[in-house]
Amino acid sequence: MEIDTNSDFSSIDDIKQLQNQHFLSHLSYSLSHSVYYQSKFEALDLSLEDIQSIDDIHKIPVTTKEEIERHNVDFLAVSKKQIIEYVTTSGTLGDPISIALTHQDQQRLARNERRALELCQITAEDTIQITTTLDKRFMAGMAYYLGATALGASVIRSGIGDPDFQWDNIRRFEPTVLIAVPSFAYKFGNYLLSKGIDPKTTSVRKIVCIGEPIRDSNFEPNTLHQKLTELWDVTLHSTYASTEMATAFTECNEGIGGHLLPELIYVEILDDHNQPVAMGEVGEITVTPFGIEGMPLLRYKTGDLARLHTAPCLCGRNTPRLGAIEGRKGQMIKWKGTTLFPQQIENVLNHISEIDNYIIELSLDELGLDKLKVILPDHLDEYIIAQAQRLLQQRLRVNPILEQNTAAYISNEILPKGSRKPRRFVDKRELVH
Amino acid sequence: MEIDTNSDFSSIDDIKQLQNQHFLSHLSYSLSHSVYYQSKFEALDLSLEDIQSIDDIHKIPVTTKEEIERHNVDFLAVSKKQIIEYVTTSGTLGDPISIALTHQDQQRLARNERRALELCQITAEDTIQITTTLDKRFMAGMAYYLGATALGASVIRSGIGDPDFQWDNIRRFEPTVLIAVPSFAYKFGNYLLSKGIDPKTTSVRKIVCIGEPIRDSNFEPNTLHQKLTELWDVTLHSTYASTEMATAFTECNEGIGGHLLPELIYVEILDDHNQPVAMGEVGEITVTPFGIEGMPLLRYKTGDLARLHTAPCLCGRNTPRLGAIEGRKGQMIKWKGTTLFPQQIENVLNHISEIDNYIIELSLDELGLDKLKVILPDHLDEYIIAQAQRLLQQRLRVNPILEQNTAAYISNEILPKGSRKPRRFVDKRELVH
Numbered sequence: 043m044e045i046d047t048n049s050d051f052s053s054i055d056d057i058k059q060l061q062n063q064h065f066l067s068h069l070s071y072s073l074s075h076s077v078y079y080q081s082k083f084e085a086l087d088l089s090l091e092d093i094q095s096i097d098d099i100h101k102i103p104v105t106t107k108e109e110i111e112r113h114n115v116d117f118l119a120v121s122k123k124q125i126i127e128y129v130t131t132s133g134t135l136g137d138p139i140s141i142a143l144t145h146q147d148q149q150r151l152a153r154n155e156r157r158a159l160e161l162c163q164i165t166a167e168d169t170i171q172i173t174t175t176l177d178k179r180f181m182a183g184m185a186y187y188l189g190a191t192a193l194g195a196s197v198i199r200s201g202i203g204d205p206d207f208q209w210d211n212i213r214r215f216e217p218t219v220l221i222a223v224p225s226f227a228y229k230f231g232n233y234l235l236s237k238g239i240d241p242k243t244t245s246v247r248k249i250v251c252i253g254e255p256i257r258d259s260n261f262e263p264n265t266l267h268q269k270l271t272e273l274w275d276v277t278l279h280s281t282y283a284s285t286e287m288a289t290a291f292t293e294c295n296e297g298i299g300g301h302l303l304p305e306l307i308y309v310e311i312l313d314d315h316n317q318p319v320a321m322g323e324v325g326e327i328t329v330t331p332f333g334i335e336g337m338p339l340l341r342y343k344t345g346d347l348a349r350l351h352t353a354p355c356l357c358g359r360n361t362p363r364l365g366a367i368e369g370r371k372g373q374m375i376k377w378k379g380t381t382l383f384p385q386q387i388e389n390v391l392n393h394i395s396e397i398d399n400y401i402i403e404l405s406l407d408e409l410g411l412d413k414l415k416v417i418l419p420d421h422l423d424e425y426i427i428a429q430a431q432r433l434l435q436q437r438l439r440v441n442p443i444l445e446q447n448t449a450a451y452i453s454n455e456i457l458p459k460g461s462r463k464p465r466r467f468v469d470k471r472e473l474v475h
Numbered sequence: 476m477e478i479d480t481n482s483d484f485s486s487i488d489d490i491k492q493l494q495n496q497h498f499l500s501h502l503s504y505s506l507s508h509s510v511y512y513q514s515k516f517e518a519l520d521l522s523l524e525d526i527q528s529i530d531d532i533h534k535i536p537v538t539t540k541e542e543i544e545r546h547n548v549d550f551l552a553v554s555k556k557q558i559i560e561y562v563t564t565s566g567t568l569g570d571p572i573s574i575a576l577t578h579q580d581q582q583r584l585a586r587n588e589r590r591a592l593e594l595c596q597i598t599a600e601d602t603i604q605i606t607t608t609l610d611k612r613f614m615a616g617m618a619y620y621l622g623a624t625a626l627g628a629s630v631i632r633s634g635i636g637d638p639d640f641q642w643d644n645i646r647r648f649e650p651t652v653l654i655a656v657p658s659f660a661y662k663f664g665n666y667l668l669s670k671g672i673d674p675k676t677t678s679v680r681k682i683v684c685i686g687e688p689i690r691d692s693n694f695e696p697n698t699l700h701q702k703l704t705e706l707w708d709v710t711l712h713s714t715y716a717s718t719e720m721a722t723a724f725t726e727c728n729e730g731i732g733g734h735l736l737p738e739l740i741y742v743e744i745l746d747d748h749n750q751p752v753a754m755g756e757v758g759e760i761t762v763t764p765f766g767i768e769g770m771p772l773l774r775y776k777t778g779d780l781a782r783l784h785t786a787p788c789l790c791g792r793n794t795p796r797l798g799a800i801e802g803r804k805g806q807m808i809k810w811k812g813t814t815l816f817p818q819q820i821e822n823v824l825n826h827i828s829e830i831d832n833y834i835i836e837l838s839l840d841e842l843g844l845d846k847l848k849v850i851l852p853d854h855l856d857e858y859i860i861a862q863a864q865r866l867l868q869q870r871l872r873v874n875p876i877l878e879q880n881t882a883a884y885i886s887n888e889i890l891p892k893g894s895r896k897p898r899r900f901v902d903k904r905e906l907v908h
Contacts, residue, residue, distance in 0.1 A: 123600060215561050
């Protein structure tokens with residue numbers, strides 16, 4: 043599989059043309075194979091001829107998570123025999139969605155992740171330790187494996203958690219790269235320190251970060267980023283992806299947003315009325331991933347909120363870049379008249395270096411209103427708690443209930459039994475009903 | 476990757492010729508690339524010319540696990556850059572051995588497992604739930620994934636344990652095949668029953684069994700086999716493999732031994748003096764896996780004890796078949812003058828249908844002698860314990876100490892935290908020193 047990555051450095055116009063070409067072929071495939079899009083277009087009296095180029099994409103209605111949930115089978119564009127794998131979304135906002143992959147999708151996934159790793163300047167000389175799982179129907183774990191081996195790098199399938207085993211892998215195979223959730227890399231680094239091993243002296247020189255932002259909306263390193271680079275002698279690369287889009291946005295060395303892979307995905311930033319927001323404004327990431335055979339999507343609203351940046355990157359690539367995730371639509375909290383997102387609370391808490399772990403818990407009170415709690419480890423002194431309260435009030439104008447609990451309780455809430463990805467935001471509103 | 480499986484049905488002579496051809500090319504590769512075999516041959520004044528055909532294989536000294544442990548790096552036959560993955564053995568008999576794979580080895584692994592699944596008559600129409608892990612550097616998990624997707628079957632990467640999640644996969648994707656450790660499939664089936672779900676009414680029609688024998692040395696179904704087919708409406712296929720050999724021996728529908736894949740491996744059954752045992756006798760499985768690029772092996776003594784069967788199979792294949800594993804060399808127990816293997820104790824205990832779980836624990840007493848205990852669940856009545864004692868005495872002429880403990884203790888010993896494969900035999904002799 044030879045990959046031409048030169049297009050990333052083409053002019054903005056050429057990139058748009060490349061995207062246009064992939065879009066039209068993807069649209070044509072979707073309309074000839076997906077029962078769901080066929081009926082949707084028919085119902086709207088919309089045809090392929092109405093969409094002459096990617097500039098007409100706004101004529102196509104957006105696709106929501108609820109639509110995929112409700113009409114899952116109709117989204118399938120191939121016969122059951124062509125399916126080689128079933129994966130699911132992590133289901134942070136409800137029941138996981140099932141996605142079916144074909145051979146071609148498996149190869150596309152490998153290509154996507156190989157491109158993402160190349161953006162981090164990872165080469166065939168590197169050894170990559172994957173500290174996320176390849177079990178539990180998790181697409182990302184397999185994407186890393188397929189992409190890294192396609193690149194020719196060496197892989198160690200380590201799996202989630204278990205710091206002793208992670209260390210055994212580092213000692214044994216001297217990986218240069220970790221693929222990790224940043225807060226896990228931080229916890230693991232501290233575990234090594236507690237065992238008398240300085241993470242800086244290990245072979246690890248890069249951490250590919252998933253699941254949590256390491257910069258704020260101005261690309262400034264957040265506290266997690268600062269803590270990680272104090273602990274490890276590494277460069278950090280943020281990466282954003284999801285099962286539905288099967289494509290990653292990955293930071294190059296400049297660290298000013300995750301680069302779009304132009305032959306694999308088109309991205310729009312939309313408001314609540316599905317209109318594009320002004321350039322540089324926050325809106326909902328809406329994707330049209332190209333070349334997907336099993337379950338093609340058109341204008342899928344991800345629920346994640348971010349900004350898009352189109353100015354050429356200092357690395358020389360002219361591909362658009364996605365900023366840090368600033369919130370998640372389904373996680374909007376209404377708290378005493380104020381609207382906010384868990385990510386905003388995380389950004390504030392991450393500024394207090396003593397706070398090494400926490401969860402944000404949302405439940406319903408007896409009146410059915412949102413009840414917001416931040417649970418902090420019980421080893422923290424009272425003045426740290428007071429500082430957190432003050433900062434939250436200053437920055438977000440909210441006073442959530444601050445509680446303390448054991449480190450074990452917090453760890454278990456972050457990574458409950460059977461889960462494959464840690465979460466700091468625990469939404470208990472559903473459970474109450 | 477087109478696979479010619481016709482050779483399995485060729486005449487015994489043609490199979491031998493095919494093996495001869497693969498052997499000579501493998502030998503030539505090993506001697507030109509493996510530092511370890513180069514020095515070994517040089518030290519013995521042995522050259523390629525001395526080995527004209529596979530009939531001369533006995534001139535090559537055997538390779539032991541200890542040699543790979545001690546000279547791991549010298550076994551590597553490629554540059555570090557060509558390595559795409561590191562895996563390790565499970566380390567049941569000491570520190571895990573590291574094995575490096577190249578792209579070609581990854582493809583060979585896929586081919587091997589595809590062939591194994593085809594022997595079970597699994598096709599592109601099937602959906603396979605992998606209930607072992609793909610993490611923890613486990614070769615088998617990845618082999619199943621690569622082989623199954625190469626075959627065109629659909630895969631669900633489920634991971635180890637977690638019966639609720641396993642059931643969610645069955646409910647959601649209706650797999651026709653489980654890949655499972657038989658005792659887990661039994662436990663999981665009973666879990667379903669306890670939830671009011673009859674395993675017989677699920678979509679599962681085949682279980683590919685790994686890690687534990689389901690037949691005795693006469694190919695008669697053992698108790699585990701009987702219990703499984705009472706619980707599930709399935710056919711069972713035993714499969715034997717190891718990380719070092721990267722090749723599986725899998726039962727066809729006749730269930731009379733695991734078929735050798737002639738283009739991928741050669742097998743000898745040797746005694747303690749590295750001489751072939753008489754046909755049909757028990758000895759140590761010694762393998763020469765063909766076509767391995769990263770860490771090629773010649774005459775590797777696996778430590779596993781079994782018999783080889785060469786009479787043509789009722790399925791029409793003329794490939795030799797490996798009988799059930801009857802013991803493991805490093806697990807030989809000397810107990811009050813008698814020599815025995817944990818597998819023999821398991822075979823006896825598996826005859827008592829009330830005994831649904833147990834561990835065999837070997838430690839050293841204060842005199843440094845083997846101390847043998849069988850730990851049974853505390854819900855068992857006294858007369859069952861007495862029956863076990865009687866049967867062990869009758870069949871094996873041993874009286875191990877029988878103890879009872881909680882089901883939780885036994886489960887935890889079978890699958891301790893961080894392990895990727897269950898074990899019923901716990902050797903605590905090493906720990907004492």
